[in-house]
Structure formats: C-alpha cells, structure tokens
Amino acid sequence: MxxxxxxxxxxxxxxxxxxxxxxxxxxxxxxxxxxxxxxxxxxxxxxxxxxxxxxxxxxxxxxxxxxxxxxxxxxxxxxxxxxxxxxxxxxxxxxxxxxxxxxxxxxxxxxxxxxxxxxxEPLWLEPREKLLEEFLKEGFKAKIIATKKEYKELLGKDLQESETLKLIEKLNIDLSGENGEYHTVVYDGPIFKKPIRIKIVGNYSTEKNEYLIVGI
CATH class of the missing domain: 3.40.50.620 (HUPs)
Structure with missing residues (x-):
C-alpha cells in the first residue's frame, strides 16, 4: 500500500x-x-x-x-x-x-x-485470547479506568498483572471488554517513545458505570 x-x-x-x-x-x-x-x-x-x-x-x-x-x-x-x-x-x-x-x-x-x-480494521474477527496475549507480549501496559458497575472490582487494576487476568476470567466477561465491561488507558508500549506517567486523582459514577479520574 x-x-x-x-x-x-x-x-x-x-x-x-x-x-x-x-x-x-x-x-x-x-x-x-x-x-x-x-x-x-x-x-x-x-x-x-x-x-x-x-x-x-x-x-x-x-x-x-x-x-x-x-x-x-x-x-x-x-x-x-x-x-x-x-x-x-x-x-x-x-x-x-x-x-x-x-x-x-x-x-x-x-x-x-x-x-x-x-x-x-487490523483486529477484525480475531480471537479475544489472541489479541490480549499479543497486547501483553508486545510490551503494552494499561490500567483499567472505567467499568460497568457490576465489575467495579476491576477498577484501578493493571491489565498486564496476572491477578487482573484471573479476575477477568473469574467474572466471566468478554476478555477484551468489547461489550463495555471495562475500559483501559495505555501508558507504555512499543508505539511510545517514553511511558506516560499517569496518576489517579479521584473517581466518579454514572448510572451504569464507574470511572477513575486520571491525570499526569
């Protein structure tokens, strides 16, 4: 191309x-x-x-x-x-x-x-397990900063930690959070020249979701 x-x-x-x-x-x-x-x-x-x-x-x-x-x-x-x-x-x-x-x-x-x-659409129809495995193998780091209310125990967890992955499996949700179960912010990985130093400064809720307030 x-x-x-x-x-x-x-x-x-x-x-x-x-x-x-x-x-x-x-x-x-x-x-x-x-x-x-x-x-x-x-x-x-x-x-x-x-x-x-x-x-x-x-x-x-x-x-x-x-x-x-x-x-x-x-x-x-x-x-x-x-x-x-x-x-x-x-x-x-x-x-x-x-x-x-x-x-x-x-x-x-x-x-x-x-x-x-x-x-x-580089990810189209790829298995969830393969995508998550590739994301972590490539060296990306991400923090979970938004969840549906029923999955709020994931909030603030680092996606690359084994305990986080076990919790996602335990909750029996989409591994990629494709249905909005959780969202992340990426702060390091191969596309970055240097890591993003994020900090958690608060949290807030909506009717259906829980969010962390993050800054740098």
Missing part, C-alpha cells in the same frame, strides 16, 4: 484496542499522522473512556503524532466525524480498533467512504 502522500489517522480512544490496532498497522504503514479522539459534548472527557485532554495529548506526543480532538453529543457524533474527515483526511487512511461489532464497522466504512478514506 503506497502511503507516502496519504494522511493516516488512528481513531484513538487512549485504550488497548486502538493501541494494538495502531501497532499492527504501523508495521505495514510505517507512519501515523493524526490521533483523532472524540470527546463528549462537555469537551472534558473522552466519550468512551472518560479520559482528560492531557492524557490524550501526552499519548500523541509520545507516539509522535498530531492530536486532533472534536466534541460531540451522540446526536452530533456523525456530523463531527465527517467534518474531521473533510478537513484533515480526504483520500487518506483511517485505523480503527473494532473487533466484531458489525454495526460499528458498517458505520465506519460508510462515513469514511464519503471522503474516500480507506478504513483499516
């Missing part, structure tokens, strides 16, 4: 799936220009993982990519995504971390097609 003149972006959550997808894609593409992250309508936290801007910015700096952030309610999410594609990545390549949510892949391919963006 000829990529020299194409803008390449990662749809970046700050968590393990987008990190592993980027790591796989870089082995072929050799570069990433932009980490694109969608924040909620307050522009305070990432929509899925509840991460602050300073974490996303630090990750992008360590990876060596430009961070672009847009903010949206669910009702305006597609509009904001399309505006990003139009302004920055027409005829380019997007890297996504979906595993098997067909509805989301269909959406990604539809909106990317609007501006002739090639959507890559």
């Amino acid at each position: 000829l990529t020299q003149d194409k803008v390449i972006f990662s749809s970046w959550s700050g968590g393990k799936d987008s990190a592993l997808a980027l790591n796989r894609a870089l082995k072929e593409l050799k570069k990433v220009d932009i980490l694109f992250t969608m924040f909620d309508e307050t522009c305070i936290h990432t929509r899925a993982h509840g991460l602050p801007r300073e974490i996303i910015t630090a990750q992008a700096e360590s990876i060596g990519a430009r961070s672009i952030i847009r903010c949206a309610a669910w009702e305006t999410y597609e509009q904001e995504f399309l505006e990003f594609l139009k302004e920055h990545t027409q005829n380019g390549i997007g890297i996504f971390g979906d595993i098997d949510l067909q509805e989301h892949r269909d959406w990604v391919e539809r909106v990317c097609k609007t501006y002739n963006v090639t959507a890559l």
